[in-house]
Amino acid sequence: MTLTEPPRSLRLSIDTDALCANWRLLDGMSGAAGAGAAVKADAYGLGVDHVVPALRQAGAAHFFVAHWSEVRGVLAHARGGEIAVLHGPLASQDVDYARASGVRPVINSLHQAALWLDGGGGPCDLMVDTGINRLGLPMTALNDPLVARLEVVTLLSHLASADEDGGLNILQLERFRAACAAIPARRRSFANSAGIALGPDYAFDLTRPGLSLYGGIPRAELGGIRQVARPQAAIMQLRDIAAGETVGYNATFTATGTMRVGVVSLGYADGFLCSWGRSGALLHNGAPLPLLGKVSMDMVVIDLATAPDLREGDWVDVPYHLPEAAEVSGLSQYELLTILGQRFTRS
Numbered sequence: 001m002t003l004t005e006p007p008r009s010l011r012l013s014i015d016t017d018a019l020c021a022n023w024r025l026l027d028g029m030s031g032a033a034g035a036g037a038a039v040k041a042d043a044y045g046l047g048v049d050h051v052v053p054a055l056r057q058a059g060a061a062h063f064f065v066a067h068w069s070e071v072r073g074v075l076a077h078a079r080g081g082e083i084a085v086l087h088g089p090l091a092s093q094d095v096d097y098a099r100a101s102g103v104r105p106v107i108n109s110l111h112q113a114a115l116w117l118d119g120g121g122g123p124c125d126l127m128v129d130t131g132i133n134r135l136g137l138p139m140t141a142l143n144d145p146l147v148a149r150l151e152v153v154t155l156l157s158h159l160a161s162a163d164e165d166g167g168l169n170i171l172q173l174e175r176f177r178a179a180c181a182a183i184p185a186r187r188r189s190f191a192n193s194a195g196i197a198l199g200p201d202y203a204f205d206l207t208r209p210g211l212s213l214y215g216g217i218p219r220a221e222l223g224g225i226r227q228v229a230r231p232q233a234a235i236m237q238l239r240d241i242a243a244g245e246t247v248g249y250n251a252t253f254t255a256t257g258t259m260r261v262g263v264v265s266l267g268y269a270d271g272f273l274c275s276w277g278r279s280g281a282l283l284h285n286g287a288p289l290p291l292l293g294k295v296s297m298d299m300v301v302i303d304l305a306t307a308p309d310l311r312e313g314d315w316v317d318v319p320y321h322l323p324e325a326a327e328v329s330g331l332s333q334y335e336l337l338t339i340l341g342q343r344f345t346r347s
């Protein structure tokens with residue numbers, strides 16, 4: 001007998017039309033450069049199985065993951081040569097895996113360059129650190145003989161503060177131009193989502209948007225980006241409570257009159273963190289249903305005063321327009337996407 005799973009009480013709808021429209025917008029804003037796609041962390045939590053085929057159909061042909069463990073999921077939908085692993089090799093097994101799969105490592109240091117070359121080498125990408133001081137070859141190592149032996153397909157660097165205006169963007173641009181002059185490569189890649197909005201000087205040959213593909217708006221120039229992820233949760237129980245009764249752990253909400261409340265199947269284990277509790281609300285037909293008391297691991301309680309017709313089993317919307325959700329929750333737009341849990345049905 002095969003067990004058929006019952007439908008879940010959490011669902012995340014992924015608007016692939018909006019996703020593809022966002023990719024086309026970012027690709028257009030990249031000017032002469034083409035846009036790739038950062039699909040690390042399971043496409044920022046939305047699921048590579050939904051995101052990669054849609055983006056590929058839209059025209060994307062360059063996919064970036066962070067970990068080697070993320071390659072398999074993308075390889076189900078893309079060729080090895082279309083995938084690069086940002087963390088680069090940490091062990092010889094990573095090198096073997098790259099060579100066997102055709103996936104390119106992003107070499108980030110002389111240590112990684114040696115590991116790659118010792119394992120047989122071949123086409124690779126190279127990340128140069130121009131000021132973020134995270135992963136990347138230091139500018140002082142550009143002329144190292146090990147670097148000269150690399151077959152660099154994509155030469156990359158990463159902006160630290162593209163979502164802000166200021167001197168660091170320009171400083172990093174100047175350093176990246178110097179790196180491009182020093183290291184021969186088939187293509188150059190510099191801008192993330194916010195970097196695309198900095199204009200054509202930052203685009204080079206290939207841009208690497210992530211956040212804005214999925215509805216994030218890190219700069220006002222990206223105001224045309226559309227919402228992609230729409231979480232919904234089911235109401236499990238209705239309760240009528242009297243004045244003076246409290247709701248949830250530590251009794252932080254007290255009813256001032258009789259009220260109808262709904263217990264919803266959504267909690268911090270699903271990525272709906274406690275920071276939503278202070279001023280957050282769920283939505284029904286766009287109208288707010290304020291959260292009452294603390295967010296629990298598996299549930300929240302909402303005020304149904306403005307939605308008396310809602311019943312057990314009905315769905316309510318989680319407000320996930322990312323700039324607004326970030327404002328209310330105190331979380332970053334990146335965090336809001338990547339913490340959405342495994343109990344959502346994604347479709």
Ligand SMILES: *Cc1c(COP(=O)(O)O)cnc(C)c1O
Nearest residue numbers: 038158192193208209210211212
């Ligand atoms: C995550 C990442 C990106 C995508 O950045 P967004 O800000 O999400 O557009 C691009 N490049 C590198 C190296 C990254 O780590």
